[in-house]
Amino acid sequence: MxxxxxxxxxxxxxxxxxxxxxxxxxxxxxxxxxxxxxxxxxxxxxxxxxxxxxxxxxxxxxxxxxxxxxxxxxxxxxxxxxxxxxxxxxxxxxxxxxxxxxxxxxxxxxxxxxxxxxxxxxxxxxxxxxxxxxxxxxxxxxxxxxxxxxxxxxxIHDCTTQVNSIGCRECRPGHRDALRNYLLERKEQLCGDCRLRIDRNPLRVFDCKVEACRQAVEGAPTPRQHLCEACKRHFEQVLADLTQRSLPYEVNDRxxxxxxxxxxxxxxxxxxxxxxxxxxxxxxxxxxxxxxxxxxxxxxxxxxxxxxxxxxxAPPAAGPARRHLAFVVWLTESELGETEKLAAKLRADGIPAQVDYDARRVKAQFKSADAAQAACCIIIGPDELAKGVYSLKDLVSGEQHEVPFDAITAAVRKRFRD
RNA sequence: GUGAGUGUAGCUCAAUUGGUUAGAGUACCUGACUGUGGCUCAGGAUGUUGUGGGUUCAAUUCCCAUCACUCACCCCA
Missing domain, CATH: 3.30.930.10 (Bira Bifunctional Protein; Domain 2)
Structure with a gap:
């Protein structure tokens, strides 16, 4: 490379x-x-x-x-x-x-x-x-x-919802002090980060994944144990309403x-x-x-x-669906003008339309259409123009039939619906 | 910021104990099919083996450095 x-x-x-x-x-x-x-x-x-x-x-x-x-x-x-x-x-x-x-x-x-x-x-x-x-x-x-x-x-179905309450201005200081004292007694068992947390933000020790810290914190005072009456009632009502809504949850003190x-x-x-x-x-x-x-x-x-x-x-997207896109295919340069006109009409009617102006051969244009995942091709050649029709080919089923000029929008819309 | 792993064709991966023109599948291009994609068959093109250095008669393979990616620590979405 x-x-x-x-x-x-x-x-x-x-x-x-x-x-x-x-x-x-x-x-x-x-x-x-x-x-x-x-x-x-x-x-x-x-x-x-x-x-x-x-x-x-x-x-x-x-x-x-x-x-x-x-x-x-x-x-x-x-x-x-x-x-x-x-x-x-x-x-x-x-x-x-x-x-x-x-x-x-x-x-x-x-x-x-x-x-x-x-x-x-x-x-x-x-x-x-x-x-x-x-x-x-x-x-x-x-x-x-x-x-x-x-x-x-x-x-997504393997998603679990965890909830907790960490209290308010009234009850947090009490818990903070209790937790800090508890942690100070076990300072020796804690990791370096957690020792710093004791002063700065003792609550975060609950978050630590170090096994020693997890054990040390096992019996620590949880925020929930120190909730004031108002916070306790608030949290109970949250949980009750989750239950009411049939939303499964886990209370996680950490x-x-x-x-x-x-x-x-x-x-x-x-x-x-x-x-x-x-x-x-x-x-x-x-x-x-x-x-x-x-x-x-x-x-x-x-x-x-x-x-x-x-x-x-999330589960991966479903199989390769064809895009709602019509590819207009031209045979010779004398159909180019008609091709542009048709593409413009389709777009004005709200149908995404694309033309490969570079590919001289029909085969190459079909390849482009396929690569673009277009749902269908509309072919314009001398025969079609002489008869006053377009040839409409479904790229999934491979079916192809002739459609009068003024019926093309409806015919493509029908393809998209199927 | 710390640690480990991996870098080979556009993509996914091979290549014996270091051994001389680095392979396969897929995608791509061409043809069978000069008005038709997808399927089939036949053919074709493609690499500074991440980069720089070192060891060696010889390095994709071993060593060092560097960069990138990945996973984990940490942190959180």
Whole structure:
């Protein structure tokens, strides 16, 4: 293989047909589903002032400390390619003084500087929703249900839903202290990372996969044990509504999530068929974030789902379907004018039409049509023009018959329906 | 950022213990079929063996470096 002069940057992906079409399809499915629940699309910049992410995700979170694509522009502004969606949405909602409550969804590329592997890319596709100004536990359950519905509509069936509650301003400090004391007593057993976490964010120790840490944390005080009455009731209502909706779930006490802004409900969707990167998506409540951005006290909840991983977990597309495309084939140059006219008419009638202007022989044109996966060919030759017909050939069945000039659109439409 | 594995034709892969013109399938092109794709048959074209160095009479094969990809750690989508 001769060396290509230009290759794509590490961790980025090209989507060529039909992969690009499969991806679009999944996005369309999500848009439709989200709109079904009353969400409307929000489009925000792909980069923001770095402070937007640092303030919301947490100064010490891994995303902020080592995974951001940050740069200075020509005026020395500190900018960052968005590593996640929520902070930008919250910023935009406040900046545009959107009326609360409001339900927003988004679709787009996100960027994190981490080493690529299966299901993890430096540029990746994410879809998400944010329900701002809604405090009810029923909203939590509906949001969790919506994420699950998206995966199911893509044909993903091995997806399990995990939920947890990490409490609020009232009950978190109590738990934090209890957990910190518990961990300090067992500091010797913990890995280096976790020893640092004791001070910075003890909750994250629950996330650690090191076996020693897992054991040490076995009997640790869980967030759930320390929930205040209000949080406890909220969580119970979330679970009750999930049950009501017949959505199977697992309560996972170790599910704490990596972003600082979460409170109360957290959840995550896990797939068994993805390898190490098994999280299809996740989210949670972030009742304090809007206020921290300088806005009014506003409860909120949302999720982000990984498009790349969803497509990885979804069953492969069905067999090679023919495209709704008519290929117009010409015999000699004297039919070229007629060929262009027919193609124009078909397109005006809403039928995608293509012509191979370069291939001189009919055989080569048919090969092009086949390679393009066209559903049919329309042949224009001297004989046809003399008789006032086109020859219409179905490329799947191989059948061919003559169609009067003015009946061609209807005849092709019929082919597409079959 | 750390570790391991893999780089041979457009694609998927071969090539005995290092041994001289690096093969096969598929895709591609041509013809059988000068108005017809897919099937069949016959023929044809294709590689600086990722790159750079080293060992050797001889390197796709062994060694070093480098780059790329993959998987895992980490982190999470």
């Amino acid at each position: 001769s060396e290509l002069k230009q290759t794509r940057p590490k961790g980025t992906q090209d989507f060529v047909p039909p992969d690009s079409e499969r991806r679009r399809q999944a996005e369309a499915t999500f848009r439709h589903l989200a709109e079904t629940y009353g969400y409307r699309e929000i489009i925000t910049p792909t980069f923001e002032h770095t402070a937007v992410f640092v303030k919301s995700s947490g100064e010490t979170s891994d995303i902020v400390t080592k995974e951001m694509y940050s740069f200075k522009d020509r005026a020395e502004r500190d900018l960052t390619l968005r590593p996640e969606g929520t902070p930008g949405v919250v910023r935009a909602v406040l900046e545009n003084q959107a009326r609360m409550p409001c339900r927003l969804y988004y679709v787009g590329p996100y960027f994190r500087y981490s080493r690529p592997q299966k299901g993890r890319y430096r540029e990746f596709g994410q879809v998400g929703v944010e329900a701002l100004g809604e405090a009810s536990p029923l909203t939590d359950a509906e949001v969790i249900f919506l994420g699950d519905a998206f995966f199911r509509s893509l044909g 599910l704490v999530r990596g972003l600082d802004y979460y409170n109360r409900t957290t959840f995550e969707y896990i797939s068994a068929s993805l390898g190490a990167q098994d999280s299809l998506g996740g989210g949670g409540r972030y009742d304090y974030l809007v206020e921290e951005f300088g806005g009014p006290d506003t409860p909120a909840i949302g999720f982000a789902l990984g498009l790349d991983r969803a497509l990885l977990a």
